[in-house]
Amino acid sequence: MAIRPDEDLADYVQRIRVVEQKVSLKAIEERSGGQIDSSYVSQIENRTVLGVNLTIKKISALAKGLRVPEEEILAVIRGKNLSADEVANAEMERFWAMYSDIPSQCQKDVMDLLEVLQRNHSISARRQRREPFRKFEVAKVKGGHLDPESDRQEEVHSSESPRRKAR
Numbered sequence: 001m002a003i004r005p006d007e008d009l010a011d012y013v014q015r016i017r018v019v020e021q022k023v024s025l026k027a028i029e030e031r032s033g034g035q036i037d038s039s040y041v042s043q044i045e046n047r048t049v050l051g052v053n054l055t056i057k058k059i060s061a062l063a064k065g066l067r068v069p070e071e072e073i074l075a076v077i078r079g080k081n082l083s084a085d086e087v088a089n090a091e092m093e094r095f096w097a098m099y100s101d102i103p104s105q106c107q108k109d110v111m112d113l114l115e116v117l118q119r120n121h122s123i124s125a126r127r128q129r130r131e132p133f134r135k136f137e138v139a140k141v142k143g144g145h146l147d148p149e150s151d152r153q154e155e156v157h158s159s160e161s162p163r164r165k166a167r
Helices: 009-020 025-031 038-045 056-066 070-078 084-100 104-121 123-129
Strands: 135-142 145-155
Touching: 009 038, 009 056, 009 070, 025 038, 025 056, 038 056, 056 070, 070 084
Parallel strands: none
Antiparallel strands: 135 145
């Protein structure tokens, strides 16, 4: 999640919760394991409680509830952007939080999907094929789960536009 320079903690929490994740205040409380009350999150969003008054324990609970790294919330409170390394670490923490929260069969599907994406879209794969970013892989779903064995290639040319056949 990117930190916006004109955003204070109230705006940030509301954007993450309402716009990006579309979850309720109660969901934030549940995700935090009850470490932060939904009414307290509401007070943060309404600027009744300001970021400078939050304890580390509440910042940690808020981060857990929003599924964002504590460092990101601290950066918002300080009014600073994260460095490139901090952004990368924050994204990894966010990925791990989401990954850990899904059932093991779905975790396998996530790994299969990442392998497909890496195989077709990684910088090293594109260099190896000596071609620009033109191909993508469409994986078929088998029994509700990703089946990487049934992949097919489709080529997309950015210079071509779809043409309608004349009748």
